[in-house]
Amino acid sequence: ExxxxxxxxxxxxxxxxxxxxxxxxxxxxxxxxxxxxxxxxxxxxxxxxxxxxxxxxxxxxxxxxxxxxRPYPARFDADAAMAEAARGWEEWSGQFTPRGEWDATVLRSLLTLKALAHFETGGIVAAATTSLPEQIGGARNWDYRYCWLRDATLTLYALMQSGFLDEAAKWRSWLVRAVAGKPENLQIMYGVAGERRLTEYEVPWLSGYEASAPVRVGNAAHGQRQLDVYGEVIDAFYAGRRLGLSPDASSWALECKLVAHLETIWDQPDDGIWEMRGPQRHFTHSKVMAWVAFDRIVRSAEEYGLDGPVAHWKTVRDRIHADICRQGFDAKLGSFVQSYGSDQCDASLLMIALVGFLPAADPRVVGTVAAIERQLLRDGFVLRYDTGPGADGLPPGEGAFLACSFWLADNYVLQGRIEEARALFGRLVALSNDVGLLAEEYDPVKRRLTGNFPQAFSHLALIGTAHNLLEVAGPARQRSAQTSATR
Structure with a gap:
């Protein structure tokens, strides 16, 4: 039928x-x-x-x-086409650099990223679907068929450390094209060819997956201000240099313009990594990633002989660092908090050690990880934050966020808690479906994957944690390298 x-x-x-x-x-x-x-x-x-x-x-x-x-197409041989496709995937997989214990799992995730990449533009969409709910019957249903800048650095690490240099170069080229233009016009996400207008609307004639309405097309978050994307973009360019990608002649001038603009806005509130649809706030994670932008541009200038006002960038970097430590850390709670002045925990704070803002052994980081373990773990998996009434402008309720759970495992690695990291990684991998795919979230009550599928962010985080556990200088180890910034 x-x-x-x-x-x-x-x-x-x-x-x-x-x-x-x-x-x-x-x-x-x-x-x-x-x-x-x-x-x-x-x-x-x-x-x-x-x-x-x-x-x-x-x-x-x-x-x-x-x-x-278009003209009516000629017939083609389906069997021959299938055989050719199989050969193509086998040849591509043959470029994979074996690492050890989790090679099959990592390769499955890399194949997923390849399948989510556009063969011409090099853009990698966040997921292949729209409006699969984060909670069955809920309203947190979004269109993920777009490319998020937030995936940039982890994508480069995942591809290059696994031997896929061509795909990494295509992704970096897509990134350069997408963010070109005035720095104040930088978006958090783009279409697969770099489109900017991603107008969101609802499709009321569809009931939604398992009656989870609304079904949305487009994504209004493209117009949000999320300061963390500046850090992700600058970090991606730095990672490309560090991992050996051929220099891009236009990227350095672009980076300098981006940080010049970031200097004028880093101290303003934004919508945050989780794209909240309530009032803007001074999210701690956003400030940390603004610090990353200045830290990485300093590193690029010093390590690769690139020209720029390095002394000034260092001053701004240290100013941001001090501001975060003063306003983003709650001494009474013994942890960093979701936003300045709040007492809420947030899984994005796991990035503090992973990007090198503070060492993993710093008491403030240890306290933050402990707070996340106390407040955000459900059945051993990590929630993004408390989505109770009034938390983010949306109805409450969602599953555990798989990428955040991998970040917790990464923190365990950096803290030397290797057995805990391995155990958590094993439980996360076990959530994969019969062909090794992961969604965005997991419902620990109904014990099922939820959210858009397959999710690039989840598979990127899986690859990174596998590399960290195998001690092959994975992204957590490289991004958390000590800097000269004020501690």
Whole structure:
């Protein structure tokens, strides 16, 4: 049975049989072509085919999409196409650099990243889906079919440390193109080709996955101010240099402009890493990543002989560091807090040690990790933050965030708690489905994956933790290297 509805299920196509026997389904700009030897018939705006298979028999169905205004495509050999695709994936996988214990798991995640990458632009979408709910029946349903700058550094580490230099170079090139322009126009996310207008709207005629409404297309977060993306972008360029990517002639001038603009806004409130839809705040993680931007541009200048006002950048870096330690740390709680003046815990604070803001053994970091363990663990997995009433402008409730759980394992590695890190990593990997894929979140009550799927952020975090556990200078170890910044 085949039921085709274009435009998110709202448009019934015009169906006709071509002279060559293929079925053509057209509506507006879209055309599908169904090719099969099975006799077909239509009934109630659906297409049916009845057939019986014996052991060893094969029946092929080929469904091809083309723009409706393009010439009618020629037939192709489905078996040959499948064989060619298999060869391509096998050849690509053959570039993988084996590391040890979790090679199969890491390669599965790398294959996922490759599948989420656009073959022409090099952009890697956050997930292949929209509106799969973070909580079944809930309203936290977002469109993740876009490219987030936040994934940039971890993507470069994951690809380059695994032997995939071409994909890393394509991703860096995509990044340069996407963020080009005025630094004040930097977005947190872009379309797969670098598109900027990602207008969000709801699709009310769809009930949503397991009645989880609304279904959304587009993402309004593209217009938010999230200061952490400046740190992620500058860190990605620094990581590219450190990992051996060929220099990009335009990137240094771009980086200098970005930090010059960041200097004028780092002390302003923003929407934060979790893209909250309530009032803006002075999120501690956002300030930490602003510090990362200045720290990494200083490192790039000093380590690679690049020209810039290094002394001034160091002054700004140290000023941000002092501000965070003064306003983002609560001495009574013994931990850093979600935002200045709050008493809330937040899993993004796990990045403090991972990016080298403070050593993992610093009592303030140890206290923060302990607070997250006390307040945000559910069945051993990490929530992003308390999503209770009024927390973020949305109805309460979501699952444990898998990337944050991997970050906790990374902190364990840096603190020397290796057995705890290995145990947590093993439990996280065990959440994968039958083909090794992870979603964004996990519901510890219903014991199921939730959120968009498969999720690049989860697989990037998995690769990073595997590398950290294998002690191959993984991203946590490299990003947390000591700096000359004030401690």
């Amino acid at each position: 085949l039921v085709v509805r274009f435009d998110y299920g709202s448009v019934v196509p015009w169906v006709s049989r071509r002279e060559d026997g293929r079925l053509e389904l057209i509506a507006g700009p879209d055309r599908l072509i169904l090719d099969t030897a099975v006799p077909l018939h239509g009934e109630n705006l659906r297409t049916f085919g009845d057939f019986t298979l014996a052991a060893g028999q094969v029946v092929t169905f080929t469904l091809t999409w083309t723009p409706s205004f």
